[in-house]
Amino acid sequence: MKKTLNINIGNSIIHIEEDAYEMLTIYLNEVKHHFAKNADDFEIVTDIENRIAEMFGEILSAQQKQVINIDDVKSVTAQMGSVKDFETSEESEEAVDPLAHIPPYDGIKKLYRDTDQAMVAGVCIGLAHYLNIEAKWIRLAALISIFIGGSGVLAYLIMWIVIPKAESRTEKMTMRGEAPNLKGFANSHLNPLMQQSRGFIAEFFEFLGNFIQGAGKTIFKIIAIGIIVFGCFFLLCLIATLAGFFGIWDSNVYNYFPINVINEEYLSTTVLAAFVVFAVPLLALVLFSIRVAFNGKAINKTLSFGLLIIWLGGVVVGMFYVAKITAEFRQKAEVAQASPLVSYKTLFLTVDKTRFFTKEDSVNYQIDPDNYKGRRILNDDDNGFDELRNVSLRIEKSENGKTELIKSYSAKGRTFEAALAQAQNIRYQFLQKDSLLNFSSHFQLTKKANWRDQEVDLVLNVPVGTHLKINRQLRGFLNGYNYHGCDDYSEMEFSEWIMTDTGLKCSEELNNPDKE
Amino acid sequence: MIAENTQTQMRKGILEYCVLLIISRGEIYASDIIAELKSAKLLVVEGTLYPLLTRLKNNGLLSYNWVESTSGPPRKYYLLTADGKAILSQLDNTWQELSYAINTSKKGVDLESGNQTNLTN
Numbered sequence: 001m002k003k004t005l006n007i008n009i010g011n012s013i014i015h016i017e018e019d020a021y022e023m024l025t026i027y028l029n030e031v032k033h034h035f036a037k038n039a040d041d042f043e044i045v046t047d048i049e050n051r052i053a054e055m056f057g058e059i060l061s062a063q064q065k066q067v068i069n070i071d072d073v074k075s076v077t078a079q080m081g082s083v084k085d086f087e088t089s090e091e092s093e094e095a096v097d098p099l100a101h102i103p104p105y106d107g108i109k110k111l112y113r114d115t116d117q118a119m120v121a122g123v124c125i126g127l128a129h130y131l132n133i134e135a136k137w138i139r140l141a142a143l144i145s146i147f148i149g150g151s152g153v154l155a156y157l158i159m160w161i162v163i164p165k166a167e168s169r170t171e172k173m174t175m176r177g178e179a180p181n182l183k184g185f186a187n188s189h190l191n192p193l194m195q196q197s198r199g200f201i202a203e204f205f206e207f208l209g210n211f212i213q214g215a216g217k218t219i220f221k222i223i224a225i226g227i228i229v230f231g232c233f234f235l236l237c238l239i240a241t242l243a244g245f246f247g248i249w250d251s252n253v254y255n256y257f258p259i260n261v262i263n264e265e266y267l268s269t270t271v272l273a274a275f276v277v278f279a280v281p282l283l284a285l286v287l288f289s290i291r292v293a294f295n296g297k298a299i300n301k302t303l304s305f306g307l308l309i310i311w312l313g314g315v316v317v318g319m320f321y322v323a324k325i326t327a328e329f330r331q332k333a334e335v336a337q338a339s340p341l342v343s344y345k346t347l348f349l350t351v352d353k354t355r356f357f358t359k360e361d362s363v364n365y366q367i368d369p370d371n372y373k374g375r376r377i378l379n380d381d382d383n384g385f386d387e388l389r390n391v392s393l394r395i396e397k398s399e400n401g402k403t404e405l406i407k408s409y410s411a412k413g414r415t416f417e418a419a420l421a422q423a424q425n426i427r428y429q430f431l432q433k434d435s436l437l438n439f440s441s442h443f444q445l446t447k448k449a450n451w452r453d454q455e456v457d458l459v460l461n462v463p464v465g466t467h468l469k470i471n472r473q474l475r476g477f478l479n480g481y482n483y484h485g486c487d488d489y490s491e492m493e494f495s496e497w498i499m500t501d502t503g504l505k506c507s508e509e510l511n512n513p514d515k516e
Numbered sequence: 517m518i519a520e521n522t523q524t525q526m527r528k529g530i531l532e533y534c535v536l537l538i539i540s541r542g543e544i545y546a547s548d549i550i551a552e553l554k555s556a557k558l559l560v561v562e563g564t565l566y567p568l569l570t571r572l573k574n575n576g577l578l579s580y581n582w583v584e585s586t587s588g589p590p591r592k593y594y595l596l597t598a599d600g601k602a603i604l605s606q607l608d609n610t611w612q613e614l615s616y617a618i619n620t621s622k623k624g625v626d627l628e629s630g631n632q633t634n635l636t637n
Binding site: 010011012031035040043044047048050051053054078079080081082083085086 | 546563570571585
């Protein structure tokens with residue numbers, strides 16, 4: 001592909017390729033210079049131009065084409081003869097130096113980037129042409145300047161942007177300071193057939209460019225297809241999750257943690273908003289990838305605006321509910337309840353996995369409370385998957401010499417009353433069976449309620465001198481005790497602790513004080 | 517250089533004479549003159565012809581008519597003026613003289629085998 005120009009020569013319109021035009025312009029300028037001596041010369045030049053136009057016309061009709069190229073110009077100018085030919089025929093008669101009337105070429109150079117001999121972008125070689133210095137010195141200086149604070153890189157980039165690329169032959173010749181005439185035109189280093197060796201870096205950059213255009217496109221397409229596949233997969237997952245939320249498969253999802261934060265009356269709207277917030281960008285990503293991968297048309301404007309509006313709507317609704325739900329955590333309320341325990345010399349502390357049954361449970365599991373007597377359901381759910389593990393136990397010295405357990409229930413709510421109601425909704429199962437203290441691993445909510453940061457803080461007050469044998473599983477509920485002193489017991493079912501004046505101590509620690 | 521100069525002089529004079537002869541046959545277009553000159557093996561480029569024609573025209577030997585062309589702009593068809601015809605007959609005479617002079621001068625000179633053999637003959 002080449003750029004063509006329309007020229008008016010000898011009153012005919014001729015389409016001509018750019019390089020052919022440049023060559024013709026140079027030729028005609030030389031001719032005009034040559035015949036710029038007397039009054040007849042305008043006529044001669046007009047005759048020549050007319051004849052050239054006629055020859056172009058003949059070439060176009062003979063070869064059945066529409067555009068004059070550089071070869072046509074060459075053949076026409078050869079037929080017309082060069083200025084040198086005119087000179088030899090006129091020379092002796094005129095007895096004038098033929099060069100005298102041709103104004104000497106002023107040799108003004110212009111600064112261009114020489115991309116033909118470029119290492120990177122042809123800045124250095126361009127400067128070299130301009131300053132008439134060998135390119136290697138400029139390049140060396142540029143390389144050194146990189147190490148002086150990297151100023152060379154910036155300068156190079158600026159010059160890359162500012163200095164135009166020498167594209168046409170005329171520009172290339174002015175870059176080299178050559179007279180833009182036909183002689184210069186035939187200069188070998190401008191001959192496109194003679195490729196200059198351009199060095200490794202330039203070839204590398206060219207390769208990189210080709211790679212990005214060719215192989216890079218393929219890679220982009222592969223990535224795009226990957227995005228389409230994964231995007232569709234995630235979209236399906238989202239839709240499946242949405243379906244799940246709305247109780248198609250499992251109505252129990254409402255009990256699990258992040259969902260049980262949301263008030264039931266907001267739930268469907270919030271879930272829908274969340275779905276929109278995640279699904280719309282995913283859909284947009286998939287559509288965009290399809291466009292990249294298959295060179296498809298741009299997404300319909302109405303569709304994309306519609307998607308944007310739906311997404312914004314989802315974001316607004318989502319934020320509204322997030323704000324609303326966050327407000328549910330504004331106030332905190334705590335209810336404490338002390339229950340006296342029977343004192344023993346040695347107390348065994350264990351975690352009871354049996355689950356306390358609420359009224360609701362008996363409805364859920366269709367258990368008749370009358371038939372239930374003497375039976376228990378074991379809760380295997382060790383890690384508290386459906387609720388946060390928010391039961392904590394502290395063991396402290398009893399001030400009054402009595403053994404007692406203080407249970408404090410705390411919860412959050414929009415108002416203090418709401419928080420208090422939530423706190424009172426908590427039930428925690430604890431049983432003393434002689435010297436055995438059974439702690440349950442979870443608390444229960446007597447009425448179905450959302451998660452409102454419900455917590456149970458247990459404080460066990462024991463008199464000084466009481467021996468405590470603590471079950472290994474209970475350790476997870478103990479806050480702030482150092483077990484390292486009781487390392488030897490770590491594998492045992494019970495570790496033994498003794499309440500002293502200064503707090504709870506590991507019996508191992510007390511028996512072997514030299515260990516410390 | 518001397519040879520070149522002499523050649524140029526000779527060709528110049530003869531070119532002018534030939535062009536006038538060709539035009540004397542009737543109205544003719546510049547590129548047809550070139551074709552005629554080529555068939556006469558007097559090779560010139562077209563660019564040389566236009567200054568010559570213009571000069572001859574300005575000296576009153578030639579005139580031209582604009583003739584519409586089917587393929588492009590109107591063409592200049594050259595023809596001899598009365599002056600031109602007079603000059604041509606003068607040149608004709610000159611050429612006869614020159615021709616005689618050359619033939620006489622060339623007598624016994626065999627250019628094919630060179631001057632050396634002539635002397636021995």
